[in-house]
Amino acid sequence: MASVFHGLYLNASSLGQSSGDLRVPMGIEKIMTESFRLECLRTLTGIKFFLTADPDADYLKALLNDIYIIYTDYVLKDPFYVVEMPIRLSSFENKVMSYVLEASEKGEMKNQNR
Amino acid sequence: MAPRKVDTLYIFARDGSCLYLRKFAGEMKQDAKEVEIEKKNMFGLLFTLKTFVNSITPRNLDEQEKEPIRYFQTAQYQLHYMETASGLRFAASTPPNTRNMQVALGRIYRLYVDYVLRNPSYRVGTVINLAGFNQRVDAYVREIAG
Numbered sequence: 047m048a049s050v051f052h053g054l055y056l057n058a059s060s061l062g063q064s065s066g067d068l069r070v071p072m073g074i075e076k077i078m079t080e081s082f083r084l085e086c087l088r089t090l091t092g093i094k095f096f097l098t099a100d101p102d103a104d105y106l107k108a109l110l111n112d113i114y115i116i117y118t119d120y121v122l123k124d125p126f127y128v129v130e131m132p133i134r135l136s137s138f139e140n141k142v143m144s145y146v147l148e149a150s151e152k153g154e155m156k157n158q159n160r
Numbered sequence: 161m162a163p164r165k166v167d168t169l170y171i172f173a174r175d176g177s178c179l180y181l182r183k184f185a186g187e188m189k190q191d192a193k194e195v196e197i198e199k200k201n202m203f204g205l206l207f208t209l210k211t212f213v214n215s216i217t218p219r220n221l222d223e224q225e226k227e228p229i230r231y232f233q234t235a236q237y238q239l240h241y242m243e244t245a246s247g248l249r250f251a252a253s254t255p256p257n258t259r260n261m262q263v264a265l266g267r268i269y270r271l272y273v274d275y276v277l278r279n280p281s282y283r284v285g286t287v288i289n290l291a292g293f294n295q296r297v298d299a300y301v302r303e304i305a306g
Contacts, residue, residue, distance in 0.1 A: 047212075050211070050212050053208065054205065054208055057201060058232065058234050059234065062235075062237050063236070072234050072235040072236055074234055076233040077213065077229070077233075078230040078231050078232070078233075079213055079228060079230055080227065080228045081217055081227060082218055098216060
């Protein structure tokens with residue numbers, strides 16, 4: 047799944063760049079379908095975070111940035127974590143879960159008030 | 161409709177062949193080989209995107225059901241997509257953060273039906289080279305550009 051997305055990301059990037067300058071691929075940031083949306087954050091180091099959510103969830107960009115910060119705090123700073131390996135840290139997962147729940151609750155409230 | 165600036169319009173047949181590729185964005189000289197590469201890459205991207213979206217959708221899809229893609233966006237462009245029941249694919253690239261273009265793509269499909277399909281000299285599934293269609297598409301793109 048993730049590798050398919052990575053390929054898509056690069057494809058989309060090469061179709062956008064007419065100059066052929068491939069220093070920083072600027073690939074897919076958002077996919078919108080009828081039942082869901084996907085948003086992606088690419089860090090300067092090439093790591094991609096992506097989230098799927100409701101089509102009207104417009105708070106994902108901020109949430110992705112928060113998750114990036116959580117990643118640097120709970121994963122990268124973990125002395126036993128080896129970069130590029132799968133992440134299996136409950137502290138990270140719990141923190142992400144609480145942020146996501148909070149963001150989606152706030153998002154739903156905002157949508158209900160519209 | 162709020163103004164929408166279409167940069168490129170693509171029409172692909174079900175088998176992946178590009179029936180129509182039209183750029184509205186000014187003078188970008190591309191040689192024939194680059195254009196062919198662009199067509200293939202675009203179709204490949206759309207095809208893989210569709211497979212990806214169908215597998216990642218939270219909705220429970222039936223056997224034949226597919227998840228309709230509306231658009232995707234990069235930092236440099238936004239690609240709006242519409243697929244007809246017959247497998248014809250319409251894609252339009254615009255600057256990022258353009259509003260939804262499903263209605264506009266529907267109109268262009270209508271133009272295709274009226275000026276391409278109904279044209280007695282056009283053979284379905286071949287490259288579209290019809291002045292009438294080109295004119296109508298130009299006029300419509302200009303109209304929605306605001």
